[in-house]
Amino acid sequence: MTKNILILGGTGTTGRRIARRLTARGLPVRTASRNASGTGDDVRLDLDDPTTWAPALDGVTAAYLLEPGGPARTPRLVAEAVAAGVKRLVLLSAHGVDRADDGHPLKAAERAVRESGVDWTVLQPEWFAQNFTESFWREGVRSGTLALPTGDGRIPFIDAEDIADVAVTALTEDGHSGRTYRLTGPRAITLAEAADVITAATGRTVRHLDVTAEDFTAGLVAQGTPPEIAAVLTGLLLNIRDGHGTDVSDGVERALGRPPRSFETFAAEAAAAGRWA
Template identity: 65%
Template structure:
């Protein structure tokens, strides 16, 4: 097999995909705006050609929520460049409901599906690692996770499962033309999640519900654009409204095993000292 390109190779899923590929002894090239084997800026197509030299399979991810809303053509342009360069297998990290018109990643999905290459689309629910490596970690460390989710529940998916499915799709036959809905094995409320992390770490952690407008204002004050802040808030409010609690069977379909539990994620993350 020739080289596999991992876009976002220093991110939550890309780093795990690259690590698994390297452990299997496969040739891997990571690309990102910062770090990785080479610099790749989705806003600068002049630097894309070297990324695809000798590449036959690629893991694609839109790393920026704001870019996915403001510049939805970035991934479609990249897909065109990749196929022209000889890439024959594409695995796209997408999101729930991205098949619907108007979704920020709809154009990316359509581009991959119509590329002429073998393609697989991954639609994961909220990452469990958002509590340990992402936007909710500061709240966990501060002891108060303030989100507009109420008592809504969602089946957080472990990024390790996402990476395992991505590697299978990149390296094995039988995944072409598949859309995998990736979730954990059960839906968990943010309050329960905070409680599980609290017990595993010995910390006092609580989840409090905040109003949507207050949450938007907080995100804008932290540097998010108003459009991105509203989009993020809408997604979290949807959880509170009971949306996004449906379990997907993508992990089992792709890997032949159940997904990792949120409890396993918490115990392993706490043992690693990630919340210390």
């Protein structure tokens, strides 16, 4: 019987959705983040501060892990989690990690989870649909112009609600151990098509403006983004332009027995909820 389920990034895009679902089921949930209050089931866990790990892991038997970037910290956290009695690990990774260098933090995290000796599941989602409502591209939607160097590249955007459903299933049900689920939406679309869908859902005109990599990077730097970070972000978008990640996966259906949510459904619900107000 699960005593506590620990959710790293408990206030983030996927973490808060997972925690909400588990709580609705009446399951004991412990959310962890760097800036948590440290009271009740809201615990502080800073990946850069190993002294915060043991209190957060105490009594936990299942954990949802993520590695937001920087040096690889997950391998050490996995070892400590297993030593503390965690029996099931679900890792949020990303599509394309298989092609990354061995030293990539997510690749190291995946290897640590797979070699942990306990039940594990790896989630490899594509770009989140929620980038349009909660992250990078929200202001572009609100202004009416998504100025991005993606050309006619296509992405099968995945709804974070689907990611949360898969994570909860892997955390609480048997039959998912040893599996890697690549998570995508049902079809790949261009940024121009995404803008058209949002236009139809909101009634406001939104367009995609294809810009050069140089102009996009310069714009980020002008907004205060460090040049090295701006270069990385631009590179990720150029991967879309170059056709990486266009294939659609059946990961959601294999995990849940149903198809993934469409981008049209995502946009309609986001518009109805006032996400772009």
